[in-house]
Amino acid sequence: MDFAHLIPPKAPSSWLDMDALDYNIKRVNQKTQAVKLRLATKSIRSLDVLRYIKNNSPNFIGLMSYAADESVYLLENGFDNILCAYPTLDMTSVAATFKYTKQGATMIWMVDRPEQVEVLNTVAKAHDVIIEVCLDINMSMPLPTLYFGTKRSALMGIKDMKKLLKHVKKCSNIKVSAAMGYEAQIAGLPEHLPGKALLSPAIRLLKNRSQKQVSQRRRSIVEYLKKQGYMLKLVNGGGSGSMDFTSCQPEVTEITVGSAYYKPAYFDYMDSMDAFKPAAGFVLPVTRQPEKGVITCHGGGFIASGATGTDKAPVIHYPKHLSVLNDEGFGEVQTPMAIAKTKNSKDMPRLNIGDVVWCRHAKAGELCEHFNELICYRQSGQPTVTANKVEKQQTMITYRGEGKCFH
Ligand SMILES: Cc1ncc(COP(=O)(O)O)c(C=O)c1O
Structure with missing residues (x-):
């Protein structure tokens, strides 16, 4: 995509x-x-x-x-x-x-x-x-x-x-x-x-x-x-x-x-899931630029359950030339990211304050505990699920969006 x-x-x-x-x-x-x-x-x-x-x-x-x-x-x-x-x-x-x-x-x-x-x-x-x-x-x-x-x-x-x-x-x-x-x-x-x-x-x-x-x-x-x-x-x-x-x-x-x-990030590491496509995630806004080569996004600390480790942290989906700082990781209210210096960095999209970074959660449904709705997209760039035979809508409401919290 x-x-x-x-x-x-x-x-x-x-x-x-x-x-x-x-x-x-x-x-x-x-x-x-x-x-x-x-x-x-x-x-x-x-x-x-x-x-x-x-x-x-x-x-x-x-x-x-x-x-x-x-x-x-x-x-x-x-x-x-x-x-x-x-x-x-x-x-x-x-x-x-x-x-x-x-x-x-x-x-x-x-x-x-x-x-x-x-x-x-x-x-x-x-x-x-x-x-x-x-x-x-x-x-x-x-x-x-x-x-x-x-x-x-x-x-x-x-x-x-x-x-x-x-x-x-x-x-x-x-x-x-x-x-x-x-x-x-x-x-x-x-x-x-x-x-x-x-x-x-x-x-x-x-x-x-x-x-x-x-x-x-x-x-x-x-x-x-x-x-x-x-x-x-x-x-x-x-x-x-x-x-x-x-x-x-x-x-x-x-x-x-x-x-x-949803094919969350954790399943990227599984042989049998190779043929599936990442379908869900979240975007974070770039709100700060503390120094050249680093941008800071608002939010992001959506860590997955299970034995703790880097495999339980979200991953950056787009743009690809960003990496999360090891010392900070995906933080409660902010996530700093380093912009990689590559030979063809001119081809990489520039990130300014107000732009967004696309990320994926490590686990599937846990993503929905952090958001009220999933905003639906198709390749056309139009936020739509009109091909859905269920009903016309642009968002799918999560359990959380319904005010529900089950354990
Ligand atoms: C009892 C049980 N069945 C099936 C599954 C498979 O779920 P998924 O397809 O989301 O991995 C799980 C996941 O933990 C489970 O606990």
């Missing part, structure tokens, strides 16, 4: 390149056509964008939410098939979903421990309803000196599963209707992180080895559950970085995808 002629109506503000988004939607649809598609709302955080992707994805089945109060909000706004991916203790919000499940909506809660099942059963009994749960299978690969994966679920094998199911059987108002095995170490771990080039071959090797284990474990647990008579509505797996692998696993009925649509 050529940014030079685009004039954002205000800065700081966030942008959504609709051409890149359309391209990414098509690619996801191609890669996941063998299974149903569930959108990871944490990586989108905008009802407008969720609806846009839904309307352009023939295999769309529903949403993967990240919080109980968010699930209520999604149901209130017309979505009717929601899998909440992380166990919750917020029973007020769980109870608020019953109005919708009584009308036929599907709402499934994640569990991996008896305590989580217990609280769900108590609220279900109090309201005389049946709550559906999904068993979260831990897909990590523990090695003697390294835990390759994420520490979330306590359900690693059939033995753990049997113990939990024994408990679930005592809970009159709980129904096991789904299983999920999210292979985070394949779907969300980049192969080539900045400054860690030596690790790349090892990460590739581990990812490869882990694929075999993931296939075996998820398949055998799903088979076991079926043999025990559990009628599973869905078996969920995967994420943006594992579309090719997860979509061809026979036990998987649906894949979750979120980050691939």
Whole structure:
């Protein structure tokens, strides 16, 4: 995309390149056509964008939410098939979903421990309803000196599963209707992180080895559950970085995808995401010039979650001849940037006070926590999403713009 002629109506503000988004939607649809598609709302955080992707994805089945109060909000706004991916203790919000499940909506809660099942059963009994749960299978690969994966679920094998199911059987108002095995170490771990080039071959090797284990474990647990008579509505797996692998696993009925649509900077370091285009980011206004060769932008400190490191900082998208000062980084209210001296610097656009610098966040949906709306662009330079069959508008409102803040 050529940014030079685009004039954002205000800065700081966030942008959504609709051409890149359309391209990414098509690619996801191609890669996941063998299974149903569930959108990871944490990586989108905008009802407008969720609806846009839904309307352009023939295999769309529903949403993967990240919080109980968010699930209520999604149901209130017309979505009717929601899998909440992380166990919750917020029973007020769980109870608020019953109005919708009584009308036929599907709402499934994640569990991996008896305590989580217990609280769900108590609220279900109090309201005389049946709550559906999904068993979260831990897909990590523990090695003697390294835990390759994420520490979330306590359900690693059939033995753990049997113990939990024994408990679930005592809970009159709980129904096991789904299983999920999210292979985070394949779907969300980049192969080539900045400054860690030596690790790349090892990460590739581990990812490869882990694929075999993931296939075996998820398949055998799903088979076991079926043999025990559990009628599973869905078996969920995967994420943006594992579309090719997860979509061809026979036990998987649906894949979750979120980050691939915006393709944030962290996914630039992942082999499987090469074919996707950066679609979202933010612009910062140049407000100061402390010395020759340095400009200072207003704002910018939108650091991503996870283990801290340079890979969690935003990146400069345009113009390319700028670099962030190591001593200051992307700051709370200002971000100084050095202008590189290159042979053909005459060809580089000059930056004056009032110009803007285009940046990208390291993570996908977290961008939307900092802005009320995403300003939509097409290559023509016109801020528009008129090709969107949903409705004519120039912005997509974020959760934050709706006054919502879910954790
Ligand atoms: C349970 C679960 N499924 C799927 C995903 C994939 O999301 P994304 O496609 O945004 O990487 C995640 C991300 O963390 C997750 O926690």
